[in-house]
Amino acid sequence: MNILIYGAGVQGQFLAHALNKPENNITILARGQAYNNLNDRGVVLNHYFQKRNTKEHFSYISELNETDHYDVIFVTMKYSDVYSVVPIIGKNVTQNIIFVGNNTNPHKLRETVLKQSKTSKNVSFGFLMTGGNRNDSTTTVIRFNAGELKVSHLEEKIPFQ
Secondary structure, eight states, rough: OOEEEEEHHHHHHHHHHHHTTTEEEEEEEHHHHHHHHHHOOEEEEETTTTTTTEOOOEEEOOOOOOTOOOOOOEEEOOOOHHHHHHHHHSSSSSEEEEEEEEOOOOHHHHHHHHHHHOOOEEEEEEEESSEEEEEESEEEESSGGGGGEEOOOSSSSSSSS
């Protein structure tokens, strides 16, 4: 599966780690210093409660082009930043989008994405059972329920797997 994780904070880095399987091709979109740090060192996670560290390398990009195609895009940004990427997500050809994190008005967010989309989109929402912090050298992740990701669709069953 070709996966883009749009956001390189704690949630995005842990999600990349959790989805790192042979059948998945993972790309992380990061900007600024986060992009530079990831290119230099990869995703370095300090799993706080598990008392272990992991280091993995993925593909990194700093912008999403309209024709970049993924099987799914996970948007892992702070809620206050999500609407700034909606036009970019809307213009992109990828059909399956999952917004991960606290979404105080998922109906409005979904409607906004659909209005700005050139192609049909399946917009779903997820909550990742993790928290933590990051700095230039490592990201500390605290996970609950093994870092489980709960995903739902607003109207019915999720239209993609």
